[in-house]
Structures are given as structure tokens and as C-alpha cells.
Amino acid sequence: MTTELTRWPEAEIGPELHRSLQSLLGACFPGYPERSYFKIPPHFRYVVTAAETVQAQLGVELRVIRVGDQILRTFGVVDLCVRDDQRGQGVAGRLLTELTGYATTCGMDFVILFADDDTLYRRHGFTRVDNPLTWVKINDHHTIGLAESVTPHELMVRPVGDKTWPPGETDLLGHVF
16 A cells, blocks of 8 residues: 655645544544644644545644753654554654654754653654653643643653753743643
């Protein structure tokens, strides 16, 4: 089966593709909201299709964050998922490789994400970090507060250039993705 990988600016995704993405996200993440994004829409997505059927997607947020005294340019990975019948064929790795290449082209410092299971991400150069985090808490299109100095052990980072992840508190300057 021939697949096509396309980078879509979120603003250019039409209703039909949004419905297909929502269907995929709902199938991959039980309890996912009845929309094509979890908290807020990503800035862009990579979408893998075959015979006009969405096989996989990876949302990306462009974010400047503060870690200690450093300001870092990052891409944040959102809702990477692959149809159940397409798993184990390298599709997720292909998405991560594509994003990392684009991050290099764009001059990002890191690609970052949150993951419970780190198996795939470690194979693609990500490592866990335990910096205390601050972020805006959002639920169902409402800002509900600020989480401060919390250390979720799910944060993973991958350097894009030659920078080393710095120590110190990390302020996501927005919501968790």
C-alpha cells in the first residue's frame, strides 16, 4: 500500500479531514473529546494517508519555552497516533524523523513531548528529563489555573542542534501538549 505523508497547517485542514482525524484520535485514545484536538489545536500536523484513509497523525506546537535562564525554540509533539492495523510498520518513526528534519531546517533547539511509554521515543533520540514544570492548565476550552513547580516524569526531549538540555525550572509559557 502506497502512503503519502503531508504537513498540514492547522488553519488549512477542512471539515472532512478534521472528521477523519477525530475518528483516528478517538480510536487510538479512549475518552478523547469529540473533536480533532485535545486542549487546543496544534499549529500544524503531519498526516499519513493511504487510499484517502488517514493512517496516522502527529500534531506539532511551535513554542518558545524558558528553562532556567535560557529561552529555547521548540516543537512540541501532540497526539502521535497510528491506526491499529498499521502499527509495527515504522509509520510513527517516519513521522518523528520527518519532524526532526523539519525542526533542524527551522532552527529549533529541541523537540519535546510527554509520554508514559518511552520505547518508541528513546529509539529516536529522546531522553527523559525531570525539570520542575510550570504550565497553564486548560480544560474544555477554559483556563482553570496554573500548575507550578510540578515534576511530571513524562517529559522527554530531543536536541535538534548542539545544545544540551539545561537544568532549572521549565516554564512551558502555555499549556501542556
